[in-house]
Amino acid sequence: xxxxxxxxxxxxxxxxxxxxxxxxxxxxxxxxxxxxxxxxxxxxxxxxxxxxxxxxxxxxxxxxxxxxxxxxxxxxxxxxxxxxxxxxxxxxxxxxxxxxxxxxxxxxxxxxxxxxxxxxxxxxxxxxxxxxxxxxxxxxxxxxxxxxxxxxxxxxxxxxxxxxxxxxxxxxxxxxxxxxxxxxxxxxxxxxxxxxxxxxxxxxxxxxxxxxxxxxxxxxxxxxxxxxxxxxxxxxxxxxxxxxxxxxxxxxxxxxxxxxxxxxxxxxxxxxxxxxxxxxxxxxxxxxxxxxxxxxxxxxxxxxxxxxxxxxxxxxxxxxxxxxxxxxxxxxxxxxxxxxxxxxxxxxxxxxxxxxxxxxxxxxxxxxxxxxxxxxxxxxxxxxxxxxxxxxxxxxxxxxxxxxxxxxxxxxxxxxxxxxxxxx
Numbered sequence: 001x002x003x004x005x006x007x008x009x010x011x012x013x014x015x016x017x018x019x020x021x022x023x024x025x026x027x028x029x030x031x032x033x034x035x036x037x038x039x040x041x042x043x044x045x046x047x048x049x050x051x052x053x054x055x056x057x058x059x060x061x062x063x064x065x066x067x068x069x070x071x072x073x074x075x076x077x078x079x080x081x082x083x084x085x086x087x088x089x090x091x092x093x094x095x096x097x098x099x100x101x102x103x104x105x106x107x108x109x110x111x112x113x114x115x116x117x118x119x120x121x122x123x124x125x126x127x128x129x130x131x132x133x134x135x136x137x138x139x140x141x142x143x144x145x146x147x148x149x150x151x152x153x154x155x156x157x158x159x160x161x162x163x164x165x166x167x168x169x170x171x172x173x174x175x176x177x178x179x180x181x182x183x184x185x186x187x188x189x190x191x192x193x194x195x196x197x198x199x200x201x202x203x204x205x206x207x208x209x210x211x212x213x214x215x216x217x218x219x220x221x222x223x224x225x226x227x228x229x230x231x232x233x234x235x236x237x238x239x240x241x242x243x244x245x246x247x248x249x250x251x252x253x254x255x256x257x258x259x260x261x262x263x264x265x266x267x268x269x270x271x272x273x274x275x276x277x278x279x280x281x282x283x284x285x286x287x288x289x290x291x292x293x294x295x296x297x298x299x300x301x302x303x304x305x306x307x308x309x310x311x312x313x314x315x316x317x318x319x320x321x322x323x324x325x326x327x328x329x330x331x332x333x334x335x336x337x338x339x340x341x342x343x344x345x346x347x348x349x350x351x352x353x354x355x356x357x358x359x360x361x362x363x364x365x366x367x368x369x370x371x372x373x374x375x376x377x378x379x380x381x382x383x384x385x386x387x388x389x390x391x392x393x394x395x396x397x398x399x400x401x402x403x404x405x406x407x408x409x410x411x412x413x414x415x416x417x418x419x420x421x422x423x424x
Contacts, residue, residue: 213353
């Protein structure tokens with residue numbers, strides 16, 4: 001077969017040609033049988049592009065997804081993530097639309113490199129003043145986007161891998177450590193709530209949170225049918241999410257717990273049993289708490305609707321504020337140091353319950369089941385933290401037994417000891 005040549009006498013390969021404007025072009029078919037063309041000023045430059053195309057064709061990259069943008073891939077991922085709870089989806093989409101979309105949304109996936117993502121996260125921290133939790137949310141929103149692009153053979157490597165960890169290291173950012181509220185603080189807080197004319201109506205709610213360790217969304221969804229007074233157990237089967245319905249309206253959505261492990265049974269202590277019996281008696285002369293087709297919620301607001309997690313968190317924040325003000329005044333009058341509570345969220349009450357279980361050496365597997373942790377590692381982390389504290393306390397307690405073993409000063413010459421050594 002006669003070989004084709006350009007006007008300079010250079011031999012052209014199949015698919016190559018010289019255009020009338022002096023540019024070289026190469027035509028090829030993608031794996032989905034689409035006809036594509038690339039151009040270059042020189043034959044050498046064209047063949048460099050050809051080599052990249054052939055490499056990509058070999059691993060299946062040259063297809064119609066080559067020009068897909070970050071926005072388009074995000075929408076594809078969102079459509080495939082049906083397992084997300086509505087509230088989780090809302091947070092996921094908000095983080096992307098607020099922070100990622102305006103900056104990198106229109107860019108092609110294949111054009112984004114690791115260094116680009118480093119610059120992007122530096123921009124979030126330095127210019128947008130986003131904290132570690134905000135950047136973590138953006139990272140969670142973008143990670144599946146690029147991971148899917150890798151799995152779809154659109155890109156070879158994930159440009160976001162390791163970026164968030166590197167940013168935390170670069171700026172020395174520390175994760176906010178969830179701390180438990182001490183038993184002394186819990187006792188003081190409950191005592192304050194029970195005697196407060198304004199806040200005493202919430203006493204049963206916070207006793208339920210403290211003595212069960214359930215998630216606040218699970219407590220809000222607790223129904224009388226879930227409480228087995230005969231066997232002294234509470235069945236956790238559902239939670240409440242306060243999520244968007246359309247552009248602006250929000251609705252209470254009854255759903256399954258956060259994880260499959262969240263469906264569980266919690267033992268009901270005697271004190272809590274009495275509190276819930278009291279709560280049931282209080283509701284006898286009131287309208288039943290309902291939400292859609294669901295009725296018979298244990299706790300409800302003035303509109304006979306179940307509370308939402310955000311409402312309970314706001315209530316607790318205000319109670320702690322009232323408590324700290326009262327405790328400061330009392331401590332000043334009694335000439336003592338006040339027992340203040342720096343921060344307290346419903347999740348910290350859950351963490352406190354887990355801490356008390358750990359301090360009493362409850363089996364880790366039992367803790368996992370009662371808490372509804374998806375992984376035993378979550379329970380183990382708390383257990384390890386408590387064990388370390390207990391170890392320090394135990395060592396301090398027996399320190400007195402070692403005082404008598406303290407060696408004499410190195411500068412003190414014991415006559416008998418010197419004589420013995422001189423004989424050796």
